[in-house]
Amino acid sequence: MKIGCPTEIKPQEFRVGMTPDAAREATNHGHTALIQKGAGLGAGFTDADYEAAGAKIIATAEEIFAMADMIVKVKEPQAGERKMLREGQLLFTYLHLAPDRAQTQDLLDSGCTAIAYETVTDDRGGLPLLAPMSEVAGRLAPQVGAWTLQKANGGRGVLMGGVPGVAPAKVVVIGGGVVGTHAAKIAAGMGADVTVLDRSLPRLRYLDDVFGGTFKNQYSTAGATAELVREADLVIGAVLIPGAAAPKLISRAQLSEMKPGAALVDVAIDQGGCFETSKATTHADPIYEVDGVMHYCVANMPGAVARTSTQALGNATLPFMLNLANKGWRQACQDDPHLLNGLNVHAGQLTYDAVGTALGMDVLSPELALKA
Numbered sequence: 001m002k003i004g005c006p007t008e009i010k011p012q013e014f015r016v017g018m019t020p021d022a023a024r025e026a027t028n029h030g031h032t033a034l035i036q037k038g039a040g041l042g043a044g045f046t047d048a049d050y051e052a053a054g055a056k057i058i059a060t061a062e063e064i065f066a067m068a069d070m071i072v073k074v075k076e077p078q079a080g081e082r083k084m085l086r087e088g089q090l091l092f093t094y095l096h097l098a099p100d101r102a103q104t105q106d107l108l109d110s111g112c113t114a115i116a117y118e119t120v121t122d123d124r125g126g127l128p129l130l131a132p133m134s135e136v137a138g139r140l141a142p143q144v145g146a147w148t149l150q151k152a153n154g155g156r157g158v159l160m161g162g163v164p165g166v167a168p169a170k171v172v173v174i175g176g177g178v179v180g181t182h183a184a185k186i187a188a189g190m191g192a193d194v195t196v197l198d199r200s201l202p203r204l205r206y207l208d209d210v211f212g213g214t215f216k217n218q219y220s221t222a223g224a225t226a227e228l229v230r231e232a233d234l235v236i237g238a239v240l241i242p243g244a245a246a247p248k249l250i251s252r253a254q255l256s257e258m259k260p261g262a263a264l265v266d267v268a269i270d271q272g273g274c275f276e277t278s279k280a281t282t283h284a285d286p287i288y289e290v291d292g293v294m295h296y297c298v299a300n301m302p303g304a305v306a307r308t309s310t311q312a313l314g315n316a317t318l319p320f321m322l323n324l325a326n327k328g329w330r331q332a333c334q335d336d337p338h339l340l341n342g343l344n345v346h347a348g349q350l351t352y353d354a355v356g357t358a359l360g361m362d363v364l365s366p367e368l369a370l371k372a
């Protein structure tokens with residue numbers, strides 16, 4: 001199979017869909033890895049690194065999209081890229097379709113088959129292709145939150161760890177999954193006073209067992225959230241209902257009850273955001289203010305640490321990419337129901353329930369899509 005990896009074109013996105021190691025594995029399995037010239041530079045991989053791994057360097061994205069059977073990327077295809085997708089072509093990348101009608105329509109119109117990293121599952125109830133980037137974004141969230149809290153950035157001028165004689169920042173993390181746990185660990189490590197909210201009791205029990213001495217946890221109700229948010233210096237949004245649009249857990253009216261200069265970091269922004277006032281921002285212009293509260297809503301946070309992120313994502317995607325290339329998407333998905341859960345679009349039809357619900361569109365079951 002010809003596996004194409006174009007340069008990411010989302011603003012300030014420096015990750016790349018295939019590492020030289022992944023290109024080498026693909027080559028060893030008899031596939032051809034087509035890498036766009038310079039695609040790896042942002043993550044510290046040169047064209048020579050890819051050539052040494054057996055990949056072919058291709059000058060333009062247009063040529064990659066024209067030649068490849070499967071496109072492997074990081075971010076959802078941008079409008080220009082969507083025009084280059086074609087019927088029968090396989091797309092393997094993050095999609096986040098629920099809050100993105102324009103992208104969904106373009107993918108349907110293209111006739112391509114699209115497998116979304118973020119909805120592939122594993123047999124422990126996890127999301128193995130989202131997890132590595134959630135680990136990264138979770139660990140980054142207190143770092144960017146601390147920066148947002150600095151006075152020159154519009155924040156309250158509160159130091160995460162405080163100093164002897166002055167209390168640390170109060171940090172509230174809404175959602176105690178992968179993002180939330182990593183965020184809470186780092187925020188606590190910076191010396192902040194951290195509380196994690198989740199609505200899953202088993203998850204809260206786990207957090208209590210493992211991190212009971214490091215950070216607090218509380219059951220997530222509207223009342224508990226409102227009370228904690230009023231007192232918070234930094235709130236990190238980290239909820240997820242897989243594939244679905246994020247629930248709005250802080251309303252605009254609540255902002256006026258918050259401390260002036262408090263910061264909201266909405267990691268769930270890629271699923272539409274979990275604060276009413278969230279709108280996606282970029283690394284070039286990451287923060288904005290609403291009613292005296294600073295918002296950080298970058299939808300591709302891991303791009304800021306492109307090398308770490310590319311390696312972590314590549315480790316997770318490699319076995320799935322090889323299966324797709326070795327077997328073709330139908331057989332690979334037939335053999336692995338977890339990979340089939342990644343199928344979001346096939347031949348002009350949506351195949352993921354939560355996306356259909358979010359957008360009010362009809363859905364073909366993935367099992368039927370396998371036969372279509």
Ligand SMILES: NC(=O)C1=CN([C@@H]2O[C@H](COP(=O)(O)OP(=O)(O)OC[C@H]3O[C@@H](n4cnc5c(N)ncnc54)[C@H](O)[C@@H]3O)[C@@H](O)[C@H]2O)C=CC1
Pocket residue numbers: 118127130131133134135137174175176177178179180197198199200203220238239240241246247249266267268269270271298299300301302
């Ligand atoms: N902005 C970015 O660059 C990135 C964003 N993300 C996003 O971060 C979000 C979280 O991802 P993960 O931590 O991997 O998901 P996860 O599935 O590991 O954790 C989500 C947690 O939210 C909890 N939850 C759901 N509804 C809730 C509610 N109403 N109140 C409190 N908790 C609730 C669930 O019980 C679960 O424990 C996702 O939207 C993901 O796409 C992930 C990586 C990068």
Ligand SMILES: CC(=O)C(=O)O
Pocket residue numbers: 075094130133134270299300301302303
């Ligand atoms: C998960 C995701 O959207 C990202 O890593 O950018």
Ligand SMILES: [Mg+2]
Pocket residue numbers: 094096270299300301
């Ligand atoms: Mg994202």
